[in-house]
Each structure stands twice: as C-alpha cells, then as structure tokens.
Amino acid sequence: MTTSAEHEYEDELSRVAAEKFGWPELRPEQLRAMALLMAGHDVLAVLPTGAGKSAIYQVPALLLDGPTVVVSPLIALQRDQVDGIAGSAAPAAVAVNSALRAAERDQAWRSLREGEAEYLFLAPEQLAKDDLVAELAGLGVSLFVVDEAHCVSAWGHDFRPDYLRLAPVIARLGRPRVLALTATAAPPVRADIAQRLGLREHREVVTSFDRPNLNLSVRRCADEAARRAAVLARAAEPVRGRGLVYTASRRDAEQYAADLAAAGVRAAGYHAGMKAADRDQVQERFTAGELDVVVATSAFGMGIDIPDVRFVLHAAMPESVDSYYQQIGRAGRDDEPAEVVLFHRPRDAALQRFLTSSPPPADTLAEVARAIEDHDGPLPPGEPEELPPARRTRAINLLEEAGAVSAGADGHVEYADPGLTPAQAVAKATATAEARQRLLRSRVRMMGGYAETTGCRRQYLLGYFGEPHEGGCRACDNCLSGVAEPRPAQDAEFPPNSAVAHREWGHGVVVSAEGDRLTVLFDEQGYKTLSLAAVRERNLLSAAD
Incomplete structure (x- = not known):
C-alpha cells in the first residue's frame, strides 16, 4: 500500500x-x-x-x-x-x-x-x-x-x-x-x-512471476539424434515468427544454426567464444528483424527487449529453474501467445550434475592462506605471484565468501580473524565450496523435476519462486492433455517462506508445496523435496526462528 x-x-x-x-x-x-x-x-x-x-x-x-x-x-x-x-x-x-x-x-x-x-x-x-x-x-x-x-x-x-x-x-x-x-x-x-x-x-x-501467455511444454526425446531432429523441425516452421533456441555448448549453437540456415531459415549462432563485434552484429540483426532464429548459449539475452519473440526452445536442460525462467521470459513480451518447449532427455540431469561439479582447489587455497599469514601486513593484489591469476582469484573469493578473509577496496587481503590459522581458513573455504556444490546439484534436481512432473508445469515453476498457484492453467502440456491433477498450492502448517529446522539438514526455508510434496531450501544442503506424509509421520521438520 x-x-x-x-x-x-x-x-x-x-x-x-x-x-x-x-x-x-x-x-x-x-x-x-x-x-x-x-x-x-x-x-x-x-x-x-x-x-x-x-x-x-x-x-x-x-x-x-x-x-x-x-x-x-x-x-x-x-x-x-x-x-x-x-x-x-x-x-x-x-x-x-x-x-x-x-x-x-x-x-x-x-x-x-x-x-x-x-x-x-x-x-x-x-x-x-x-x-x-x-x-x-x-x-x-x-x-x-x-x-x-x-x-x-x-x-x-x-x-x-x-x-x-x-x-x-x-x-x-x-x-x-x-x-x-x-x-x-x-x-x-x-x-x-x-x-x-x-x-x-x-x-x-x-510482481507476479506468472506469464499466462506462455504455453509451457516438455518433449521427451529418446536420444540426441531424435532431439536434434525435433528441435530443427520445430524451429524451422515458417509460420512461427522470430524465436530463440538455447543450447548447452558453443559447438551445438554453431551446428544448429548451420543446419537451420541450410534449411532456408535466417539463423545465426551466438556464444561467448565469438568476437565481440560478431556477437553485436548477431544481436543487431535479430533486433532489426533480419534474422528469424538465434541459436545461443546462455550468453545471449541479457538486456534484450524484443516484444514479438514467438518461441523459445531449449535443446538441452538448463542448470537451474532460475536460468530457465529468465530465458523463457524473453518470449511474448507483447503479451501475445508464445510457445516455450524444453526438449528433454532423462540423462540431461546427470550431465548437468557433471558440468556443475568442481572440487574445491585445496592446494591453491593452502598456498594463498599461507601467503596471507606470512606476509607482513595485508597481502597485496597479485600475490602469491607464482599462482595463475584465475586460480588465485578463485581461491581468494572462496576464502572471502567463507568469511575467513576480508578484501579491501584496494584489493589487499587479510584474515578476518587474526587468530585464524591457514588450516582453519582452508577448512572454512572448503566447507563453503562443498555447500555451494550441493546447492548447484540441488538446482539441477529441481530443473529435472520440472521436466519430469506430471502436474501443472506453471504451478511447479511459480512454486519454485514462492508464488502459490492452484494449477489447472490450461496453458501447459500436462493440463491440456488432462494428465495434471489439481494439487493444493500450499500447506497450512508449512506455508511458503516459513523457516524450518530439519534434524539432519539443519535450517531451511519453505519454498513451496505441491500436493503431497514440500520443497525446502536448506542453508547447507540446497533444495530438497520431501513427502508431506513422511514429514508428519516422522516429525522431520519443526518451526524455526
């Protein structure tokens, strides 16, 4: 108000x-x-x-x-x-x-x-x-x-x-x-x-996360060849208007674009490996209506405001519902109907878990932690010099995220607690990195849940963002085919955004309820989807401050 x-x-x-x-x-x-x-x-x-x-x-x-x-x-x-x-x-x-x-x-x-x-x-x-x-x-x-x-x-x-x-x-x-x-x-x-x-x-x-004009669907594909054929056929339909195709790799972006161009579609690829001038040209041509389809990695789209994108296709599963929502949000900004299709293979989730796995750089963390301790005063930027810049930066960022060190605006780094030992600093940073990996993997599971759900896809998508929806949207494949059954959008005992504690996983926040399932974001474990019946029978959750 x-x-x-x-x-x-x-x-x-x-x-x-x-x-x-x-x-x-x-x-x-x-x-x-x-x-x-x-x-x-x-x-x-x-x-x-x-x-x-x-x-x-x-x-x-x-x-x-x-x-x-x-x-x-x-x-x-x-x-x-x-x-x-x-x-x-x-x-x-x-x-x-x-x-x-x-x-x-x-x-x-x-x-x-x-x-x-x-x-x-x-x-x-x-x-x-x-x-x-x-x-x-x-x-x-x-x-x-x-x-x-x-x-x-x-x-x-x-x-x-x-x-x-x-x-x-x-x-x-x-x-x-x-x-x-x-x-x-x-x-x-x-x-x-x-x-x-x-x-x-x-x-x-x-504001509401709901985009009622977007028709949501998932098409399961038996193998990569079947998926490629299905994506190309859908993107090449002449009456569909301008659209985006998102891929998992730069090579796929280039190959899909080439295949569409060979089929007579005005298409171009876009990815971070291209020269900046070439990326700008693709974006300008798409904005000007000189291209019908841009095939891109997640590098494309930020800041793009084209009202009449009529479809967004995904030739691979994104790493999170957040990324997916942001990418499909580029369709139908004129509030006219637009189509959103995820072409899914069950093994996509396993591939995304692999792609998002990166073990903590223990050796680099130890080198940086010792250098901070040994240096007389805050460690200057660029040290220790023997470490490659990318590895050094990642280690310092991890130590800072874990609260082990503090970095000044001038780039100098020192221990947040002077009594901290290098071993303790490394342990804190490693624990932080491992918790982040669990979160990333849990996001992949949530995206896989969207692909596999038999309920209303809009309810699932909005629930992820803490927005209740009763389902029955009549604008997703499950609702239109009659597969989806109405499911309560929240639980009276565990409403969205309420703090809870789990005996094993610690503190968390309720994200959503969907029928007999409850999704909770735990501080150390990431997203977990729990059976409401099991939660009540075993008293797994309690209210927390």
Whole structure:
C-alpha cells in the first residue's frame, strides 16, 4: 500500500518520466518503487524480464542531488543502457570499463565532476580499485543501483564473488539510497540480497512471476539424434515468427544454426567464444528483424527487449529453474501467445550434475592462506605471484565468501580473524565450496523435476519462486492433455517462506508445496523435496526462528 509520503512524489515522477523519457504512463510497480526511493528507502525490486526495471532508477536520479552509480555485470549491457539514455532528453550517461581508452575514461570522470553526466555505469570488479572508489566518494553519489542483484546471493543462480564487495563500497560512499534490481529471486534469495548489500529499512516491490501467455511444454526425446531432429523441425516452421533456441555448448549453437540456415531459415549462432563485434552484429540483426532464429548459449539475452519473440526452445536442460525462467521470459513480451518447449532427455540431469561439479582447489587455497599469514601486513593484489591469476582469484573469493578473509577496496587481503590459522581458513573455504556444490546439484534436481512432473508445469515453476498457484492453467502440456491433477498450492502448517529446522539438514526455508510434496531450501544442503506424509509421520521438520 502506498503511504502519503510516497504518494506525494508520484505526480512529479510521472511528469519527469513524460518530459525527459517520453513515457506517457508508468506501470504501477515502477511508480511504487520510484516513490519508495524518493521517500528515502532502500528498495529491492523483482520484476520480470522486459518490465522496465531501468526506468526505476532513471527517473528518480533526475530528482536527487548527485550522480547515480549503476553496477552492471556486462559491458554490452552497459553500452545498451548508455545508448538508451542518450536517446532521451535526460542528462548524459557514461560507462567506465576496461573497453575504454585512458582519454575516454578521463573524459567520463570530467563530465561527472562538472555535472554534465548523471549516470555512471560500472562493472562490479571496477569497484575493487581503491582510486576509483575514492573518486566516486568525492562525487556525492545520491543513488547506488545494483543490477542483476541475484549475483550477490550465494543462493542466486549466477553468484559472482565481486558482488560481495559492494556493501563496503556503499558504506564508503556515505550510504546513499540503494536500489537492487533482478528478474528472478525467490524469497530466500531476496532475504540474502538484503543482508549482503546491507539494505536499511528497505522495501520490496515484487510482481507476479506468472506469464499466462506462455504455453509451457516438455518433449521427451529418446536420444540426441531424435532431439536434434525435433528441435530443427520445430524451429524451422515458417509460420512461427522470430524465436530463440538455447543450447548447452558453443559447438551445438554453431551446428544448429548451420543446419537451420541450410534449411532456408535466417539463423545465426551466438556464444561467448565469438568476437565481440560478431556477437553485436548477431544481436543487431535479430533486433532489426533480419534474422528469424538465434541459436545461443546462455550468453545471449541479457538486456534484450524484443516484444514479438514467438518461441523459445531449449535443446538441452538448463542448470537451474532460475536460468530457465529468465530465458523463457524473453518470449511474448507483447503479451501475445508464445510457445516455450524444453526438449528433454532423462540423462540431461546427470550431465548437468557433471558440468556443475568442481572440487574445491585445496592446494591453491593452502598456498594463498599461507601467503596471507606470512606476509607482513595485508597481502597485496597479485600475490602469491607464482599462482595463475584465475586460480588465485578463485581461491581468494572462496576464502572471502567463507568469511575467513576480508578484501579491501584496494584489493589487499587479510584474515578476518587474526587468530585464524591457514588450516582453519582452508577448512572454512572448503566447507563453503562443498555447500555451494550441493546447492548447484540441488538446482539441477529441481530443473529435472520440472521436466519430469506430471502436474501443472506453471504451478511447479511459480512454486519454485514462492508464488502459490492452484494449477489447472490450461496453458501447459500436462493440463491440456488432462494428465495434471489439481494439487493444493500450499500447506497450512508449512506455508511458503516459513523457516524450518530439519534434524539432519539443519535450517531451511519453505519454498513451496505441491500436493503431497514440500520443497525446502536448506542453508547447507540446497533444495530438497520431501513427502508431506513422511514429514508428519516422522516429525522431520519443526518451526524455526
């Protein structure tokens, strides 16, 4: 409910949106989030892909005294956002990243200092640089925006250790208002985001995850040859309009694209192994309607806002329901019907478990832990020098995630507890890595559950995000075929988002109930689906604080 303090800002926000950006009307969730920011609150906004999350900071930024910093993970996404603002009547936006020449970076900072630019886009790793944070601190930042905020949560599907350093940076900037934005965050992830970013007196604006215009289906395939033939046949149908095909590998993206092109479809592949200019060209051609199908790995899609994508096909099972939801959310943004099909083989889950398994780097952890102990003062960036940079960074990130070390904004690292021994630090980091692996594997199980369910797929999908749905959607294959039976969407004793304790698995949060099954996200074990009958008969769960 909007309070009078928030309501007083709505007319002014609407006026600025119309005058500066040409938006005649703001969506209720956009306006509420903006008004909450203007009233002085930190805000966590969870809005589906294509719902206009960027507007939530673009408009209030013009009413607050001081520049707005936007932490955005991809240079391509930053460029799109900068270009979008450039096409409006708002003050300029600049990005400071590794793609700029020194003169371009100097000009960007100069425009911010002189008030010519209002928005500054940065990648999270940029904020590990002490001189950059010092420069920001002198600008009087009024709003700090964290885009793709699920990346800050260890429970989020795209956790990035660089996001862990944002809370100290926010404090160093004098604690400006904070806006966290994401398209996918179940209740436990939202709580984790708020805690890790240090949100104060924050408010949450969360819209429904339901997309009724998306027809959900799963097609089981006996082997890879059958799947390939089925995907190609479905993607090549001439009356289907533009669409996306997601694959598990770069090689598959290239092969599917070549096969579709050979069949006369205007298709192109897209993956992270391509040159940036080639990726940009594919994206531009698809946006301009020069391509009918883009075949891509998960690298494609962030920031893409094309209203009339009529189908999204998956030629392999994604690693999580979070990723799947985000990818299918690129279909039907015009609210017209769109088709979503997962082409599934039962062995996909085993393959995903293999792909998401990575043992803790015990030797590297030990080397870094000893170097921190042996160094006189905090360990400088780039040490120990004998370790390859990627391995060294992963080890430090693990140690920091485990709370064994703390990293300053200047990149120096020291033990969080001076009494900690290297062996204890390694043990903490190893336990954290193993818990994360259990979480990743549990996400794969949940995605496999979606593929195999005989119930309403929409109920399963929404339940994963903590949103009750009674089933019977009449827009998924199970409901349309009459296979799905109505199942209660929640349990009175264990409602969604309630804290529970398991005798063996410890603390957890109820995610959803589906008929006689209960899904719980446990801190150390990840997602577990339990029989409600067994829970009650054996007294497996109890309420927790």
